[in-house]
Amino acid sequence: MEKLLQHHQSLKITHFLPELTALISSHRELLSHPKGNVLKYTMALQDLPVISHDSSRSYHNIDTKRVGKGTGYEISDSTKEKIRTSLMRLAPWRKGPFEMFGIEIDSEWQSWMKWNRFIDKIAPLQNRRILDIGSSNGYYMFRMAAHNPVMILGLEPQYAFYFQYLALQRYLNIENVFCLPVTFDELPVMSRYFDTVFCMGVLYHRKSPIDMLKKINDLMRPGGELILENLIIESDEHICLFPEERYAKMRNVFFIPSLNVLKSWLKRTGFGNIKCLDICRTEPEEQRKTPWIQTESLTDFLDPEDPSKTIEGYPSPVRAILSAKSFC
Ligand SMILES: C[S@@+](CC[C@H](N)C(=O)[O-])C[C@H]1O[C@@H](n2cnc3c(N)ncnc32)[C@H](O)[C@@H]1O
Structure with a gap:
């Protein structure tokens, strides 16, 4: 958190500094006097062994499927075990995979x-200021970093995932x-600051997707690009699913639009040049249970008799990725 403030001049965020400082101060208190889960994660982070630059001569691997650093050969077996144990204490690892000094995190x-x-269908990320809303443990931010942007700012309110990000950065140390x-x-509202905004897997969790899209637009420079990924309902109609209670066992899912509705939301919040880059059904090959999560996964959320439906009887998850340009 502090690093963002320290770099305010080079990042040209001085104009937003008072509000960012107040925001960070409000979270600093909880992090400096941790309790409950935050205390548990803080201790796991503290127990990660320090690996000096001398013993870790390797570069990070961020332009690859399995993001990480090092090999198992450059640290001792006991250090490796300490890293594995501390990383395991930060589970569930939802996003990944990673490989740190030979330890594979099978997310x-x-x-x-x-x-x-x-990635091959969006504007190049080089020299851009990027915002990743709902960045989880930073998997996508690290992949983006390989494309030499000016900066990437992630927002992740769930402490489990924020601490995973801190643990990964402990070794990756990407400036x-x-x-x-x-x-x-x-x-x-960092008006007109960002060139590219990623909002992936977040909009269906919002009670007011329109307000969110409007605010995203306000943060973007005119001509900047939004990459939006969301659950959709497969239909040519202008319809939207609003689950009665849960969707795929999730309580916090509100609006799941058809592609046409999603495009209308973008148009009416000031975006243009809207393109659908991809549509795909989520399959167990992509989302599945591993030793790095303790919870259920996709197959537990689907009807065992008919996996084209969720356990509640709704259409099973299909996701669309769209790009759009900010016109305002
Ligand atoms: C389904 S995950 C998607 C993670 C990642 N963006 C991806 O596409 O794989 C949603 C993430 O957004 C975060 N999130 C939920 N509500 C948010 C909000 N209002 N602002 C920022 N992040 C949020 C969650 O904590 C979670 O890590």
Whole structure:
């Protein structure tokens, strides 16, 4: 968090500094006097062994499926075991995979599959200021960093995932990647600051997707690009599913639009040049249970008799990726 403030001049965010400082101060208190899960994650982070630059001569691997650093040969077996144990204490690892000094973190999601669906279809990330809303443990931010942007700011309010990001950064140490443990609503309106915004897997969790898209547009420079990934309902009609209670066992799912509705939301919030880059059904090859998560996964959320339906009887998850330009 502090790193963002320290780099305010080079990042040209001085104009937003008072609001960012206030935001960070409000979270600093919880992090400096941790309790409950935050205490548990803080201790796991503290127990990660320090690996000096001398013993780790390797570069990080961020332009690859399995993001990470080093090999198992450059550290002792006991150090390796300490790293594995501390990383395991930060589970569930949803996004990934990663490989740190030969330790493979086999995450629930094969996140490279989503990455491969859009990376060749969006504006180059070089020299851009990027916002990643709902950045989780930073898997996509690290992949973006390989494309030499000016900076990447992630927002991740769930402490489990924020601490995973801190653990990974402990070893990757990528200078121009930043993350704040805050919601998108808390972020000050950094008007016209970002060139590219990623909003993937977040909009269906919002009670007012329109307000979110409007605010995203306000943060973007005119001509900047939004990459939006969301659950959709497969239909040519202008319809939207609003689950009665849960969708695929999730309580916090609100609006699942058809592609036409999603495009209308974008148009009516000031976006243009809207393109659908990909549509695909989520399959167990991409989201599955591994030793790095303790919870259920996709197959537990689907009807065992008919996997084209969720356990509640709704159409099973299909996701679309769209790009759009900010016109305002
Ligand atoms: C389904 S995951 C998607 C993660 C990643 N963007 C991806 O596409 O794989 C949604 C993430 O967004 C975060 N999130 C939920 N509500 C948010 C909000 N209001 N602001 C920022 N992040 C949010 C969650 O904590 C979670 O890590």
